[in-house]
Amino acid sequence: MxxxxxxxxxxxxxxxxxxxxxxxxxxxxxxxxxxxxxxxxxxxxxxxxxxxxxxxxxxxxxxxxxxxxxxxxxxVPSLDITFVRNAYELRKLIEVGTLERSSDMIPKSIIENWIKQHEKLLEQIIDNKDEEVSEEIQKLDWDMHSRIVNAGNNTLVENVYRITAIKIRMAVQSRIKVTPFNGHRVINEHLSFLRPLAAGDKKLAAIKLEEHLNNSLTLALGGTI
Known part of the structure; x- marks a missing residue:
């Protein structure tokens, strides 16, 4: 010590x-x-x-x-409605707002690899309810979202997003942590924007990414989708 x-x-x-x-x-x-x-x-x-x-x-x-x-x-701040909503709305502004530029900076091979990882995890979570699969999905989730934002090469945005991501993780750990029972939803929502992103359809990718983040906010606030 x-x-x-x-x-x-x-x-x-x-x-x-x-x-x-x-x-x-x-x-x-x-x-x-x-x-x-x-x-x-x-x-x-x-x-x-x-x-x-x-x-x-x-x-x-x-x-x-x-x-x-x-x-x-x-x-540690309590997860009141304002705290959670503000964090998710800022996250949405950053991720959706930077997606078009960031997608130009991410090699297509990386996006395709993310798709393959998600498809593999989808098979695993259907056949296996082990918590390790859920943890792998959560790790991939956080890593992928952060890499998409960081690909924009804007250090100011990256720092704001890093702080926001900490607040998001606080909410996730308490309210919407990935489990063997909801992991398929997370994977399918990721695939819904990754596939058009790989195909070069940035507009559809942005729409699906925003839908994914809206769903996460709804669940974090105790709602259902």
């Missing part, structure tokens, strides 16, 4: 590492919506210095990923 004494000269690397480790706790659901945690607890969870945690917390507060509760500690 590193020295947890407060430091004023923590290096940029230590601050970056502390931030990324807290980010990972949010992404994996280790820190859950509404949970209250102290800076000292974050030191233990991330094996970071107190100084670097304080720096990371300031950044996470500015991004809306943590909230300070006077005399209580830090709270």
């Amino acid at each position: 590193q020295n947890t004494a407060t430091k004023t000269n923590d290096s940029p690397l230590l601050r970056k590492t502390a931030y990324e480790r807290i980010e990972a706790l949010l992404n994996t659901g280790t820190l859950t919506p509404g949970q209250v945690v102290s800076q000292r607890e974050l030191v233990e969870l991330t094996d970071s210095t107190l100084g670097s945690i304080r720096e990371a917390v300031s950044r996470l507060e500015a991004e809306g990923l943590l909230q300070t509760l006077p005399k209580r500690g830090l709270m």
